[in-house]
Amino acid sequence: MADSSLIFQVYGCDNAFIKLHASSSLLGPNYNIIIGGWGNTRSQISKTVTTEQLVDLYYYNHLMDCYSFQNFWISWQKGMIRVGSGNTLNYNVFLLYDDMCSFTIQEVVISTGWGTTLYWIFHPQALTTQARSSSYDMIDASFVKSFDCPTFEVISTIKELVSTRCAGKCRIIENCKGFQYNKVSEVCILLSDTAINGTLTSLYRLIE
Known part of the structure; x- marks a missing residue:
């Protein structure tokens, strides 16, 4: 997929899962993002290449809401993984990871766990990329x-x-x-x- 960000709303008590895959076959490297996990008390980013590795963790109660839609955004431009609340990119960041071994995201998968039912509204949005230099730098x-x-x-x-x-x-x-x-x-x-x-x-x- 061409976009490098998602702005979305989610309605439900906890356990919003978003997985960013390097392959459209859903195999191989990926980033796994959990918002409001563990009873809406913890959010995290993990990265999997050969094994899953926790790369950022955020403890905060009530990011999600059982009775209303909550706004979130995710971006992954140039290996800079960011997760925030609200509907404006790069504001209210609560999870972040800069990956020097980053990879192109080919597929985004949403899911939930532990019997939770969630309702999602997605608003895809591409981030502007900077022009590349063509100089012979060292x-x-x-x-x-x-x-x-x-x-x-x-x-x-x-x-x-x-x-x-x-x-x-x-x-x-x-x-x-x-x-x-x-x-x-x-x-x-x-x-x-x-x-x-x-x-x-x-x-x-x-x-x-």
């Missing part, structure tokens, strides 16, 4: 080494004498979000942000 200025990332789609494999030239190639290709470089073989692998599966890897991740 690795330490534009990229950071990230570990335990999901495996990403390969855009291109080329030979380059140094890693800075590999970084430069990634910067000028629109959908390149990172690269891997082997200084022994001088092989440069350019990567998108489409996660293929949950196999862990490391890469130089573009800082945007």
